[in-house]
Amino acid sequence: MELSELTDFVEALGEKPFRARQLYRWMHAKTAASFEEMTDLSQAFRERLAEAAGYTVLKTVKMLESGIDGTRKYLFGLEDGNVIESVFMRYHHGNSVCVSSQVGCRMGCKFCASTLDGLTRNLTPAEMLEQVYRIQASTGERVSNVVVMGSGEPFDNYENLVRFIRLLSDENGLHISQRNITVSTCGLVPQIRRFAGEGLSVTLALSLHAPDDEVRKTLMPVANRYSLKEVLPACMEYYEKTGRRLTFEYSLVAGVNDSRREAERLARLLKHTRGHVNLIPVNPIRERNFKQSDREAVEAFRSVLENHGLTATVRREMGRDIGGACGQLRKSYLAGGEKEGNEVEEA
Ligand code: SAH
Numbered sequence: 001m002e003l004s005e006l007t008d009f010v011e012a013l014g015e016k017p018f019r020a021r022q023l024y025r026w027m028h029a030k031t032a033a034s035f036e037e038m039t040d041l042s043q044a045f046r047e048r049l050a051e052a053a054g055y056t057v058l059k060t061v062k063m064l065e066s067g068i069d070g071t072r073k074y075l076f077g078l079e080d081g082n083v084i085e086s087v088f089m090r091y092h093h094g095n096s097v098c099v100s101s102q103v104g105c106r107m108g109c110k111f112c113a114s115t116l117d118g119l120t121r122n123l124t125p126a127e128m129l130e131q132v133y134r135i136q137a138s139t140g141e142r143v144s145n146v147v148v149m150g151s152g153e154p155f156d157n158y159e160n161l162v163r164f165i166r167l168l169s170d171e172n173g174l175h176i177s178q179r180n181i182t183v184s185t186c187g188l189v190p191q192i193r194r195f196a197g198e199g200l201s202v203t204l205a206l207s208l209h210a211p212d213d214e215v216r217k218t219l220m221p222v223a224n225r226y227s228l229k230e231v232l233p234a235c236m237e238y239y240e241k242t243g244r245r246l247t248f249e250y251s252l253v254a255g256v257n258d259s260r261r262e263a264e265r266l267a268r269l270l271k272h273t274r275g276h277v278n279l280i281p282v283n284p285i286r287e288r289n290f291k292q293s294d295r296e297a298v299e300a301f302r303s304v305l306e307n308h309g310l311t312a313t314v315r316r317e318m319g320r321d322i323g324g325a326c327g328q329l330r331k332s333y334l335a336g337g338e339k340e341g342n343e344v345e346e347a
Pocket residue numbers: 107109111112113148149150151152153154184185186187205206207208249251280281282283284285325326
């Protein structure tokens with residue numbers, strides 16, 4: 001609930017409105033894990049709350065910490081027994097959390113482990129927030145950036161996503177700047193256009209992965225539904241309405257989309273967007289036969305883009321020793337949990 005909704009709720013329980021603000025701060029600023037922790041609320045009120053409402057808390061089922069860069073992967077358990085994963089990364093500009101938006105995914109991208117078993121269900125706004133809250137509480141370090149780039153297609157869970165963003169950036173909660181929040185989509189056109197009208201100033205990232213519809217269709221089934229002629233103008237509408245520079249994600253797969261010719265075509269496609277290209281050497285998953293482009297191919301690809309005046313960065317690989325690619329940890333856990341990386345039991 002947003003604060004105004006919570007105020008109505010608390011008043012209906014016979015409490016004064018300022019109690020709502022206290023409760024809200026306990027949940028969203030102090031990331032309390034239960035009503036019991038909220039010691040300046042009366043015992044009677046806490047009991048009434050526990051009777052009238054559920055409290056969503058994620059259980060840490062497993063946590064892996066990279067020995068290379070300190071990246072942490074969390075496997076969280078939901079109330080209904082499903083598991084999701086989230087990632088904590090340390091950067092120079094601050095700590096970043098990558099959150100999942102769904103249990104599984106139904107978009108079917110060929111290189112992605114999250115979609116292999118399809119969609120189980122949407123996550124609630126509370127379950128999305130909790131990923132950030134539990135990670136901040138367990139690391140004891142402030143989270144300043146959030147990317148919705150975990151498992152799931154955020155725009156396939158639109159209302160919950162928007163509520164999540166409003167609560168996450170609310171000044172009475174963690175108050176994470178909308179400018180430090182990124183939503184990544186495979187390109188659902190109606191939702192991109194609707195998102196442009198929400199009055200939010202988050203960064204929109206489009207998963208492009210190909211310079212034309214033909215190659216894109218071989219990697220992403222969504223390309224059969226929306227062509228680039230529809231997706232790119234929708235993204236431009238987002239840029240024009242919000243002023244937020246677009247990010248284009250491009251996962252490089254050896255021999256599939258990483259040639260010089262494709263770099264040239266991509267440069268031509270994006271020249272007028274003023275967007276930024278994020279190159280991601282594909283993270284091979286066991287179930288598919290995709291190979292990572294070698295370092296030279298990645299650098300050559302990048303320099304073609306730069307020669308055409310685009311800005312492009314190669315995404316630094318983090319947590320490679322702990323199964324960095326989308327959905328890999330959850331997948332191996334569900335398959336019987338073979339051990340990857342350095343397992344750390346949380347206190
Ligand atoms: N559904 C959203 C968010 C998902 S994941 C989207 O499609 O954008 C975030 C990014 O990681 C997407 O660009 C996705 O295509 C990419 N990705 C998924 N699996 C990958 C892998 N194994 N290697 C490289 N990139 C991957």
